[in-house]
Amino acid sequence: MIITEKINIQRTKHSRLSEVDFNNLTFGSIISDHMVVSDYNNGEWGASSIMPFGNISISPTMLALHYGQVVFEGMKAFKMKDGSISIFRIEKHYERFCKSMERMCIPAMSYEQFDEALKALIELDSAWVPGSEGASLYIRPFVFASEERFGVKVADEYKFIIFTGPVGPYYANPLKVKVEGKYRRAAHGGTGSAKCAGNYGGAFYPLQLARKEGFDQVLWTDATDDLYIEESGTMNVFFIIDNVIITPPLSDSILDGVTRDSFITLAKGMGYKVEERKIGANELVHSFQKNIFQEAFGTGTAAVVAPIQTINIAGKDYNLPKVSDNSVSMKIKQQLLNIRIGTAPDKNNWNTIIKL
Ligand SMILES: Cc1ncc(COP(=O)(O)O)c(C=O)c1O
Structure with a gap:
């Protein structure tokens, strides 16, 4: 009690x-x-x-x-x-x-x-x-x-x-996202890593424009070089390229997502290679061209793990293979769910349990 x-x-x-x-x-x-x-x-x-x-x-x-x-x-x-x-x-x-x-x-x-x-x-x-x-x-x-x-x-x-x-x-279907080319969510030294209300209000306008073009979300790039992917709406973002799970490193312009952290911990524990490193839109394009781009998804408390189906970069749509239960992102999502509902061991003591 x-x-x-x-x-x-x-x-x-x-x-x-x-x-x-x-x-x-x-x-x-x-x-x-x-x-x-x-x-x-x-x-x-x-x-x-x-x-x-x-x-x-x-x-x-x-x-x-x-x-x-x-x-x-x-x-x-x-x-x-x-x-x-x-x-x-x-x-x-x-x-x-x-x-x-x-x-x-x-x-x-x-x-x-x-x-x-x-x-x-x-x-x-x-x-x-x-x-x-x-x-x-x-x-x-x-x-x-x-x-x-x-x-x-x-x-x-x-x-x-x-x-x-x-x-x-939160999302019923895989997402269509665009790499935002004009607007920026957060600058170094700003409030991007704080979960403060203004960050969301400031992001609405570009999101609204993207929705009018048929996208569900935008992928924000960094405000210094305009090159590197940072995060997406209310999610951190991951890519799987050539069997490596890649996610942008934390900084003062990215929210330190609890799901991101949990996902990385589980992925490593399940034997996947994970890299927290900068990744630019150019690298995404190259990996599409080389046919080594496997999965893209967002992680967040609301969305849990949300697959991305299409990424638009500089006006061109790149389509990803359909997700299935065998996709790496879905296997790790299932493991996370199993821990939360008690059907897999909670090795990291993430759950606070209330017995009724
Ligand atoms: C801007 C932003 N990035 C990432 C996330 C994902 O964080 P979490 O996994 O802690 O929900 C959220 C949601 O809280 C968010 O609002």
């Missing part, structure tokens, strides 16, 4: 659980019954409370709305084969949350507070964790400057919230 006396819990009187069609889960529209809330005032984080999910009241002068001090995380919990719930890699998500907060001048919250509130919320809303394959409970911790005033400044007050929602697959 994780629910603790340290957290004040106000249970909903009107659960919305019976309204949810768990056989038709879309991504991002269904929210579970409760949320965690904590406020930062007078130099410290106050105790967490759990309350029914609902609207919050904010002032038009709230600093986050004007100057963008907003940081978030995206995590998942899974229903295991024995009926328990596993939460995936809490510590790694917490570390990234702290790094993002530091970059955005937001005061850190202790691991104990984050971990305890998260586990209590998942336990309370455990009935919302879907059990069907490919479905999971998406968890959204976030923090924003809640201070009310309009001068440009680092805020002195913040609000931390965690809400969750059951989700199905």
